[in-house]
Structure formats: structure tokens, C-alpha cells
Amino acid sequence: MTESAVHPALWPAPHASGAVDATVTVPGSKSVTNRALVLAALSSEPGWLRRPLRSRDTLLMAEALRAMGVGIEETVSSSSSVAGGPDGSGEAWRVIPAGLHGPVTVDVGNAGTVMRFLPPVATLANGPVRFDGDPRSYERPLTGVIDALRVLGARIDDDGRGSLPMTVHGGGALDGGPVAIDASSSSQFVSALLLSAPRFNQGVEVRHTGALLPSMPHIRMTVDMLRAVGAQVDEPETGGEPNVWRVSPSALLGRDLTVEPDLSNAQPFLAAALVTGGRVTVPDWPLRTTQPGDALREIFTAMGGSCELTEHGLTFTGSGRIHGIDVDLGEVGELTPGIAAVAALADSPSTLSGVAHLRLHETDRLAALTKEINELGGDVTETADGLHIRPRPLHGGTFHTYDDHRMATAGSIIGLAVPGVEIENVATTAKTLPDFPQMWTGMLGA
Numbered sequence: 001m002t003e004s005a006v007h008p009a010l011w012p013a014p015h016a017s018g019a020v021d022a023t024v025t026v027p028g029s030k031s032v033t034n035r036a037l038v039l040a041a042l043s044s045e046p047g048w049l050r051r052p053l054r055s056r057d058t059l060l061m062a063e064a065l066r067a068m069g070v071g072i073e074e075t076v077s078s079s080s081s082v083a084g085g086p087d088g089s090g091e092a093w094r095v096i097p098a099g100l101h102g103p104v105t106v107d108v109g110n111a112g113t114v115m116r117f118l119p120p121v122a123t124l125a126n127g128p129v130r131f132d133g134d135p136r137s138y139e140r141p142l143t144g145v146i147d148a149l150r151v152l153g154a155r156i157d158d159d160g161r162g163s164l165p166m167t168v169h170g171g172g173a174l175d176g177g178p179v180a181i182d183a184s185s186s187s188q189f190v191s192a193l194l195l196s197a198p199r200f201n202q203g204v205e206v207r208h209t210g211a212l213l214p215s216m217p218h219i220r221m222t223v224d225m226l227r228a229v230g231a232q233v234d235e236p237e238t239g240g241e242p243n244v245w246r247v248s249p250s251a252l253l254g255r256d257l258t259v260e261p262d263l264s265n266a267q268p269f270l271a272a273a274l275v276t277g278g279r280v281t282v283p284d285w286p287l288r289t290t291q292p293g294d295a296l297r298e299i300f301t302a303m304g305g306s307c308e309l310t311e312h313g314l315t316f317t318g319s320g321r322i323h324g325i326d327v328d329l330g331e332v333g334e335l336t337p338g339i340a341a342v343a344a345l346a347d348s349p350s351t352l353s354g355v356a357h358l359r360l361h362e363t364d365r366l367a368a369l370t371k372e373i374n375e376l377g378g379d380v381t382e383t384a385d386g387l388h389i390r391p392r393p394l395h396g397g398t399f400h401t402y403d404d405h406r407m408a409t410a411g412s413i414i415g416l417a418v419p420g421v422e423i424e425n426v427a428t429t430a431k432t433l434p435d436f437p438q439m440w441t442g443m444l445g446a
């Protein structure tokens with residue numbers, strides 16, 4: 001969690017003068033968009049991706065696949081009723097698979113999905129694929145993917161670091177087969193191996209050997225999306241062996257997929273309803289989804305709001321009171337910063353647990369949240385696997401974000417209730433939600 005040497009601009013977080021009452025259209029899911037791009041690139045026929053998220057993480061994924069030979073045409077399609085979203089963007093990406101090749105250098109930025117999902121794809125390329133990224137990407141865990149790919153037959157040159165930068169020497173094909181990994185530091189290791197596995201000669205059998213496995217909904221998302229393109233997957237939740245996932249070798253179908261709104265990016269807007277005792281509607285909230293953000297319906301209800309889900313969307317209403325919560329967030333770790341922000345404004349303490357692995361996310365999120373909330377007058381302590389938050393009257397000040405999009409949105413939530421909060425480098429929200437500042441002020445009617 002190193003502070004930026006140069007202080008990027010400070011953004012005065014808008015203070016809410018009353019209860020919000022807004023409808024907020026949230027762009028597509030990062031996790032779905034980047035899985036869909038990988039699966040479409042590995043398919044045996046072209047496919048469509050409608051309402052994709054256009055953000056730093058997804059553009060890095062698209063750029064990397066393009067560099068390896070995949071055609072990705074960005075169009076505004078009018079030929080289908082689903083092409084145009086309610087946001088009026090009408091954006092659709094046509095993905096045209098092709099033989100993958102190197103030499104290529106892939107910039108992963110600080111995108112976990114790019115740095116974990118693409119090395120297995122690179123083993124299928126003809127030629128070397130070098131992976132590099134932001135300084136933080138060198139610190140984020142990658143050994144689970146590197147070691148597993150070597151066991152499955154890949155040649156990878158990482159100078160013994162077990163992290164970026166590294167080069168995958170693609171041989172045009174990979175043996176695949178059984179492999180054991182410890183994915184306790186990131187569920188993305190499992191997702192990464194499964195996503196490319198239909199194209200491995202023997203498919204894959206991934207056995208997770210660690211004590212904990214975070215972010216299970218994201219693994220479910222991987223399995224569901226693989227099945228939707230015709231892959232055969234055996235997994236623990238549908239009768240398979242515990243902690244074992246098997247994907248058979250097969251061709252993948254080109255599909256026409258409409259990306260759901262990103263429910264984790266909906267979080268700050270729902271939080272605004274909770275914090276101001278107002279009401280926010282998010283159109284197109286899916287009735288069924290594997291996205292972890294769906295857990296907000298339950299978590300934010302327990303913290304004092306209420307919600308109604310219809311086929312038109314989710315309406316979340318705050319009661320004017322915010323309660324603390326004792327909750328294990330291991331399945332939904334990416335929601336932690338937003339929940340911590342709300343908890344700092346509650347009428348009773350909160351304990352957030354099950355998220356030790358957040359120390360290796362975009363920044364050390366447990367340390368960053370503790371420091372930044374405490375510098376506004378809060379009383380937060382780190383536990384072994386989470387945070388203990390005792391609400392205190394907060395005051396204004398600078399909220400540092402450490403190049404972490406979810407720190408920026410967490411600080412903005414606090415700013416709704418606390419005058420004088422300034423967010424350092426709000427532009428870091430571009431990782432997954434480039435329009436965040438405009439959407440936020442729009443919600444407040446500014």
C-alpha cells in the first residue's frame with residue numbers, strides 16, 4: 001500500500017444534502033466480460049459480446065487477445081434488440097477466434113483477471129508471450145498458475161520469481177491433465193486453469209489443496225460460463241469430488257452473450273441509499289446470477305435497508321439507520337471496502353472476517369481501509385483475517401486510494417455523510433468504472 005510519490009488531483013467527494021432518489025444504470029460486469037472474451041477467443045467460431053464493460057481491465061484483456069491474433073471488432077449494432085442497453089450505448093463486440101501467436105508482450109496493468117487468465121491461453125500460442133504490468137502486479141500471487149502450467153507441460157521463464165514479469169513460451173498446444181494447486185490466495189488460479197482447459201489435449205483436473213478457497217461465486221461463474229459455451233465440467237457443487245474440478249477437452253461454441261451489470265460496481269450506489277436514507281434503483285439487476293455482488297441484497301438489508309427485486313431491476317431503500325454487522329466475506333471479498341465504509345458510519349460495531357487474502361489485492365486493502373478511515377477519526381483495527389470497525393464521529397480529510405478503484409468508491413461513500421472528504425486519484429476507478437465520478441454526481445442530482 002505505497003502512497004503515490006506525486007499526489008494526483010484531489011476530488012472533493014460530494015456530500016449528500018438529503019436522501020438520494022435515483023436510478024443508476026451500471027455498466028457490465030468486469031468478471032463476466034473478461035471470462036467471455038477468453039472463452040470467445042478460444043472458440044471454434046465467432047461470437048458476440050453485448051454490453052461489455054469498457055474499462056481499463058477489460059480493454060487490457062481485449063488488447064492482449066488482439067495482439068495474439070484474435071479479432072475483436074467493436075461495433076454499435078442495431079440488428080438485435082439486445083444490442084442497445086438501457087444506457088443507450090448499444091455497444092457490442094464481435095470476437096473472431098484465430099490461431100494464437102507470439103512474439104507478443106501483454107500489459108496486464110493491475111488486473112487479476114488478465115494476469116491469471118491469460119498465461120494458460122498463452123501456452124496455446126505459437127511463440128513467446130511476455131507478461132508485464134504495473135509495479136503492484138509483480139507483488140500479486142501468481143505461483144499457483146505458473147507452477148500448475150509447468151506441471152501441465154508449459155515452458156515458462158520467470159527467473160525463479162514465481163511472479164511477473166515472465167514469459168510463457170507457447171508451443172501451440174498443452175498436454176493438460178491432473179494438477180494440484182493451493183488457491184487460498186486467489187480463486188482466480190482455479191478459474192484461470194479451467195477457462196482454457198477445453199483446449200488442452202487432455203483437458204484438466206484441478207485439485208485445490210489449500211485450507212481455504214475464497215470467492216467461490218467467481219468459480220461458479222467460471223463453471224457456468226464454460227458450460228454455456230458447450231464445455232463439459234465436473235465440479236463439487238453438482239455432485240463431484242470436493243475441491244476437484246474436471247474439464248474435458250472439447251471445441252467451444254461461439255455464443256451471443258449479453259453481459260449483466262457489474263453488481264460489485266453497483267455497491268457504492270446502493271450504499272448511497274443506505275447512508276442517506278434514500279432510494280436507488282439499478283435496472284437490469286439479474287434475477288439469477290453468480291456475481292458476488294448479489295449478496296449485497298442480504299448484507300445491506302441486515303445493515304438497515306430493504307430491497308425489492310423485480311424483472312426491471314433492484315430498488316434498494318435506506319431506513320435512515322445503519323447497523324453494524326458481523327459477517328464472513330470470504331465468498332465476496334471484493335465487497336469489503338464498500339461494506340467497511342458503510343460500517344464506519346453505523347450505529348454499532350462491525351466485524352468483517354474471512355478476507356485475509358485482500359492483503360494481496362490491488363493494494364493491501366485491510367491496511368489501507370484501517371489507515372484511511374482512522375485518519376478521518378475512525379476506530380478500525382485489523383484482525384488476522386479482516387477488520388473490526390467501531391464507528392466514531394468522522395471528520396473531513398484526504399482519503400488516499402493506493403491505485404485501488406474500490407478504495408476510491410469506499411471513500412466516496414464516507415464523503416456522502418462526512419463533509420470535507422477529498423479522494424486522492426479518483427481516476428483510479430477507471431480500472432472497472434471509468435464514469436464513476438459523473439455517475440456519482442449524477443445520482444446526487446448535481
Ligand SMILES: O=C(O)C1=C[C@@H](OP(=O)(O)O)[C@@H](O)[C@H](O)C1
Binds near residue numbers: 188
Ligand atoms: O475471478 C474473478 O473475476 C474475480 C475473483 C476474485 O478474486 P480473488 O479470489 O483473488 O479475491 C475477485 O476478488 C476479483 O475481483 C474478481
Ligand SMILES: C=C(OP(=O)(O)O)C(=O)O
Binds near residue numbers: 110113334361362
Ligand atoms: C480484486 C479485484 O480485482 P482483480 O480482478 O484485479 O483481482 C477487485 O476488482 O476488487
